[in-house]
Amino acid sequence: MEPFTERVVEIIRDIPKGKVMTYGQIAALAGSPRGARQVVRVLHTLSEKYKLPWHRVINSKGEISIVDYESRNLQKELLESEGVTFTKHNTINLNEFQSHGHNGFMEFGF
Template sequence: MTPFTENVIEIIRSIPAGKVMTYGQIAALAGSPRAARQVVRVLHSMSKKYKLPWHRVINSKGQIALSDDEFYHEQLFSLESEGIEFGLNGVIDLARYQYHPEEESGIGGE
């Protein structure tokens, strides 16, 4: 497993209930800002094995990116059960719900 993949797994594991992170945000924190698609790959191939809270990862627009109806609704219901509210067109207010671990731990801080 590459260091990037290990970092992605640890970052996703750290997302608390009731919060979300974006694919690009995770990629940047894991050390490769342009690797959002690799985050998708990690989620797809390793969520079950590592028991990742995959439902807490969304796109940069604050939306669920899954196109499969069953998984879309599973993610929607999982997020709603954690108290996340969806606005118009299924958009999550990132200012309210986005998790910023770097602010809490000083990782990648400015």
């Protein structure tokens, strides 16, 4: 596994229950600030294998990015079961629910 991919898996695995991180935030913490699409690829290909809490990863607007209706609803249900709430516009308040670091690293506003 590539170092970036390994780091992404580690970061996602460590997102606490009831918190979320953004694709860009994870990419930056893993060493590639422009690697948000790579984070999507890692989630798509490795979530099941590594039992990643994929549902805790959202976009920078606080939205669920999944287009598929069933998967989108599943992600929302999983987040709500952990105490994450959604606004009337179906977004997550990042000020309240975003995890701000990983193993001593600080979040860079992504």
